[in-house]
Amino acid sequence: MNQETILLVDDEVEIVELLDIYLSNEGYRLLKAFDGMEALECLAKEKVDLIILDVMMPRMDGIAACMKIREERNMPIIMLSAKNADMDKILGLSIGADDYVGKPFNPLELVARVKSQLRRYHKLNRDAPARTNEHELVFEDLLIDTLRHEVSVDNRKVKLTPREFSILELLARHQGQVLSMEQIYLKVWNEPFLDGGNTVMVHVRNIRDKIELDAKQPRYVQTVWGIGYKLDHPS
Structure with missing residues (x-):
């Protein structure tokens, strides 16, 4: 041991x-x-x-x-x-x-x-999700290919904007950790936060619309009220 x-x-x-x-x-x-x-x-x-x-x-x-x-x-x-x-x-x-x-x-x-x-x-x-390759992050049916900047859900390709992909990758690399909207904005936009909260919320909503079966009951990108967001494998 x-x-x-x-x-x-x-x-x-x-x-x-x-x-x-x-x-x-x-x-x-x-x-x-x-x-x-x-x-x-x-x-x-x-x-x-x-x-x-x-x-x-x-x-x-x-x-x-x-x-x-x-x-x-x-x-x-x-x-x-x-x-x-x-x-x-x-x-x-x-x-x-x-x-x-x-x-x-x-x-x-x-x-x-x-x-x-x-x-x-x-x-x-x-x-934890297995990694089929070093550059792949896998959460059950959700696969994030960080090398090709591609996302698929249940083998179905999902088209994300560069900013949406950056947010999803950031959350995936911090699996299970809650990231605040300010942390996400500073990392992805690389500029002062100011009123960036609404911007992050809109992008997260767009991500959910694309990767979740039901955006109102997300399996992957979860809200932690009053703090921010996290991405985890479905329970």
Whole structure:
């Protein structure tokens, strides 16, 4: 059985050392970083199964680090913060975190959340869509060919505009993660968000009209009310 690796990222050395003791006792392999830049450097060299990421840190804070990590990786991220306001939690979850724990916290509760997130992550990976080729993303009947910029549903070709394809590919590459309208707009349009929400909504509606059997009850592109959209394999 492979030992699972957890990256602890917090500028409070006492918290890192405390969690090191609790998580090591559970059999996990621990890596440590003390700001977001160190975390990214560590991820470039090491295989990590889960990240515990503090929000308030020097050089690069947890919010910026989380957004950067989510550009390429989908392992679970649990955010830690002394801020417990609902809006702070919503922000953390909307930019890609899987869980949010306020400080001070019970180390045993955090260990339980780590186990829960890893169980969920491994189950999703077992159930995840297969890739027939490196450039193909497959979600049951939905196939996205990122090399040819082609989409098909149940072997039926679907014609998407370049922007629609970019949105669908972005969601597919972040399977199961909720992306806000602002995140989608910044990535696809590459310009300030301003009033981009309506633009994203219209494009998502067009995508659904083309790939869903019933656009009012979508199987693939799902709305997470108040946050944004995600693409997942049908349950």
